[in-house]
Amino acid sequence: MISFQSVGKTFARAPAPALVDVSLEVAPGEVFGVIGQSGAGKSTLIRLINGIERPSLGRVITDGEDVGALDAGGLRGLRRRVGMIFQHFNLLSSKTVAANVAFPLKVAGVPRGEIGPRVAELLDRVGLADQAHKYPAQLSGGQKQRVGIARALANGPKILLCDEATSALDPQTTEQILDLLARLNRELGLTIVLITHEMEVIRRVCHRVAVLDAGAVVESGEVAEVFLHPQHPVTRALVADAAGLVVAKGQGAGPTLRLTFRGAATYEPILGRIARDTGVDYSILAGRIDRIRDEPYGQLLVSLVGGDVTEARTRLIAAGVRVEEA
């Protein structure tokens, strides 16, 4: 659906390039996250997808079109098929909620008679049917972002770009907006690309993630894999904020292992059973049981003492637990 092929982007008078040799593929119907600290190049990356920025090197293919090669008209056509929402919502303060949502329809030349019903349907979809005649200043942050989402969906796009869409919202509102995005992804088959600096956002809604640092993709893959087994230092730093599985060295009496359970195994009494069978004692140094999207996972840092530690490891691996030296 979206393809970056060795994309580089350099801005005039900037000391360093914004993006360096970025290659990635976003499949139709997936929620793809791009995470990185501020200044990593996330905003530039997402703006290349709808051609607000043009690549200096390489190619960006969006919905079958080479974005860098499109003329102004072609670019406008593409943008009507790609919705975008923003950190600060970017609504028209001078227009009502309904008029804000109607704007892209007018832009696309939708006949006047069809605009009203379409706006009502869109507002209903984001749960704002009763707010149509209010002005943005009268809405909460979460409601404003819902208007932004309704506006982005107006022309029935296949792709939705989310530019730090929850960064200006409180945690509870963030959760509601992410739930809405996940629902739109399921119900409409919408492909979503979101950029964020918060691993929690990635964990809740994304299928796959790319980690951006200083303009380069340093790690990418399935969210559970990247989240539970971060390789690159930048990824580790981002994950540490979210997972918090950090323990000072030498705290445990025996060897310290990182055990990762996924899916149904998360709720099985695997550790207890194996400890009993092998005579190994364990102490839990840190741990977290949660979900990545809808899949439960558990991650424990344990210190093993006495008994047959080697046998315990073998049995854990056989039971589907991933075992790593911590």
Added chain:
Amino acid sequence: MLTNINWADIGQATLDTLVMLGGSLAFSVLLGLPLGVILFLTGAKQLLANRPVNMALSFAVNVLRSVPFVILLIVMIPLTVLLVGTSLGVAGAIPPLVLGAAPFYARLVETALREVDKGVIEAGQAMGATPRQIVFGALLPEAMPGIIAGATVTAIALVSYTAMAGVVGAGGLGDLAIRFGYQRFQTDVMVVTVVLLLALVQGLQWAGDRLIIKVSRR
């Protein structure tokens, strides 16, 4: 008290001032608004960024704004004759008033547009809007309070410009104040004209403020 007042003269002068003000304000807005929009759009990093056009327009605006109005009134005489057939009276005053005020208003419009959140323009781009659609659908509505405030300031500036229009025999309250109130020491005429001008300015500001409240949704 008020022995020198000829109310018919005052009435005529008030009417002249209002006609000059109304006519020149209408044309100043008509010319200044598009000029301000173009100044903004052709500016650096804007939708239609175009350095040569922007520099040329900016230069022209600065030149017109730096000419004192009394001088503009005189050097414009040939052009005024060409435009309205006479360089005298109320009609003869309107072209120089417009040429004096339109560049001033254009700058105020440009400033008002710069105040609009850049995100609004980006949202318009991202939905595939043409620059025209962004200007009419997003920029102008968002900047409307500033555009109206600018028109109010321009209208008040025009009131003071009209006082100089007596140079070309256009009449008006300011002219009356100079010729009778000042040159003939008729203090009562001076007081009455100044009070009327004051009322006019207050009224303009009040009307502008009301209009801004009406269009503001922030």
